[in-house]
Amino acid sequence: MAAAATFPHWIYDGSEIPDPFGYGERAVRFLKALRHPKNLKRGHPFVLDAWQERIVRRIYGPRHEDGTRIVKTVVLLLPRGNRKTSLSAALALLHTVGPERVPGGEVISAASDRKQARLAYAEALGIVRATAPVASVVSLQDYRNRLTSRKHGSFYEAISCDAGTQHGRTPVFVLADELHAWKKRDLWDVLKSGLVKTPGSLLVVATTAGRGQENVAFDIVDYARKVARGEIHDPATLPILFETDPDTDWRDEAVWHRANPGLSCSPAYPDIEGLRQLAAEAEHRPGDREAFRQLNLNVWLDHSADPFVEMAIYDQGAEPPVDLEALKGEPCWLGVDLSSNSDLTVVVAAWRDGDGYVVHPWFFCPEQNLRGRADRDGVPYPRWKEEGFITATPGNVVDFRAVEEKIRELCDAYDVREIAFDPHLARNMMANLAEDGFPAIEMRQGWITMAPAIKELERAIIAGRLRHGGNPILRWHFENISVETDKAGNKSFHKGKSRDRIDGAVAAAMAVGRASAGSKKRYSIYSDPRISPEDLWI
Structure with missing residues (x-):
């Protein structure tokens, strides 16, 4: 990721920020005229620290020659405790009652749930009530989380992803609050499409780092x-x-100070002693350590809190792409994980590649309610279907006939040595294949059979010898793995959360495990070149 290459040095280097029309200065003056109820200094001034002021000037100052804004999307990634909520609320008011207002304009702050939306609204409401000139021109609809400018008709409203449909919105300003916590992207898509309806609209994404890559925040x-x-x-x-x-x-x-711009201010925020206490506790509690890294240092983490392997290492196997044509006729081992209802069904093929492996998956899911499944799991099933990463079979359960047909196709194309099944749910398919002479075998999901397979898979990944071509669904499944280790060091795969999917990783372990076992040929005197037929005579 190389955070050094993305660090906003311009905030600190004193470089000139263009402001040909004075809009940046105008925005700064408005924010500094606000009041904040939590500031105990006389008059409760809204504090705009130097780093925040540079951000405001950079958003609103640069303009095209005709005065229209250049910056239309701001992505502000900040750890907790750096007054992200206060700055965001002030910007929302700038567009509601300040000089960036548009008569009748909709100013929206959107959050993952009603509670988070209410927090954003409460922050803006507190600033309004503490700032008499603003309070005098604003009417409240508290039950709707809405503030309205009586003179201009512009309004600020805090909404959430779980509040039902928001189609028809035409906002002039949108604050996407803590985007990393959004479970689905429906509201994001609605607001993004609404913004383009209004000239000069602005989107501000203000979020802490999240987990995983299959979510709108990571994108x-x-x-x-x-x-x-x-x-x-x-x-x-x-x-x-x-x-x-x-x-x-x-x-x-020093890392803390780099990630938390508020620590350079006086007084500093977040509280440095509080960070030290959290860090001390994190030394001995892995769960707290992950939370500290994510929330206080803005480290974008893997999805699982107890990952099987570091995903940065796994990602090294994405290149070069897997050339399925070049592998035709090569010895191949299949791992099959069939689904009972909501899980995905997957067939993973593994080929030996020197001291490592090449793997490629084929995923199947029910076509019915594909969008609902995407919302539930928080991943883009419809997009994956369009891009060819997943086969959607008719109905609300996976059609195993399509899976069996794919297995037969693979056996025709490759030198399939074994087809490993967890026998649960697979009896009929195994019988069909075995009857036609295909090498179907049982591979139960217990410690005895899976631990060696998982160990071999782990060895290959860590050694950089698992080439997978970067399939996004397979990556998501590896990212979801939570590992359980017994006293002997044997590992087993589990879901980190009930809605997580790990089927592709399980099937990959099965295929790699069988490929490893299958490549260890048994010694036979009949194939030993050192022994002649005469030596076998009695």
């Missing part, structure tokens, strides 16, 4: 990283990424 942050690194030219996107590389020493206080 947005990763795009912002590419813009920050110069891989994508997009002046309309402003990346402001305070994050930490996963392999950085999380105990180093």
Whole structure:
């Protein structure tokens, strides 16, 4: 990830920020005129620290020659405790009652759930009530989390992903609050499509780091990283990424200061002693350590809190792509994991590749309610179907006939030595295949059979000798694995959460395990070149 390459140095280097029309200065003056009820200083001033002021000027100052805004999307990645909520609320008010307002304009802050939405609204409401000139021109609809400018008709409203449909919105400003916690992307898509209806609209994503890659937050942050690194030219996107590389020493206080811009302020925030206490506790509690890295240092973590392997190591196997044509006719082992209802069904093929393996999966899921399944699992099943990563079979359960047909196709194309099944749910398919001479075998999901397979799979990944081509569903499944280890060091796979899917990883372990066993040929005197036929005569 190389956080150093995406760090917003411009916040600290004193470089000039263009402001040809004075809109940046205008925004700063408005924010500094606000009051904040939690500030105990006389007059309760809203504090806009130097690093925050630079951000505001960078958002609102640069303009096209006709005065229209250049920056249309801001991706602000900040750890907890850096007053992200206060700054976001102030920006929302800037567009509701401040100089960025549009008559009748909709200003939306969107959160993952009603509780988080209420927190955002409460922050804005507190600022309004503490700022007399603003309070005098605003009417409240508290039950709707809404503030309305009586003079201009513009309004601010806090909404959530679990509040039902929001179609028809035409916002001029959207704050996507803690995007990493959004379980599905429906609201995101609705608001994004609504923003383009209004000229000069602005989207601000303000979030802490999250977990996993199959979510809308990772997509947005990763795009912002590419813009920050110069891989994508997009002046309309402003990346402001305070994050930490996963392999950085999380105990180093210099790392804390780099990730938390508020620590450079006086008084500093978050509380440095509080961070030290959290770090001390994290030394002895792995769960707390992961939370500290994610929430306080903005390390984007793997999905599982107890991962099988580091996903950065796993990702090294994405290149080069798997060439299935080149593998035709080569010895091959299949691992099959059949689903009972909501899980995916998967067939994984494994080929030996020197001291390592090449694997490729074929996933199946029911076509019925594909969007609902995507919402439940928080992953883009419809997109994966369109991109050919998944086969959707008619009905609300996987059609095993389609799976069996695929297995037969693979046996025709490759030199399939074994087809390993967990016999649960697979009796009929195994019988059908065996009857036609296909090498179907049982591989039960217990310690005795799976532990050696998992060990071999782990060895291959860590050694950089598992080539998988970067299949996104397979990656998601590996990311979901939670590992249980017995006293002898044997490992087994489990789901980190009930909605997680790990079927592809299980099938990959089965295929690799059988490939490992199958490659160890038994010695036979009949194939020993040192022994002649005469030596066998009695």
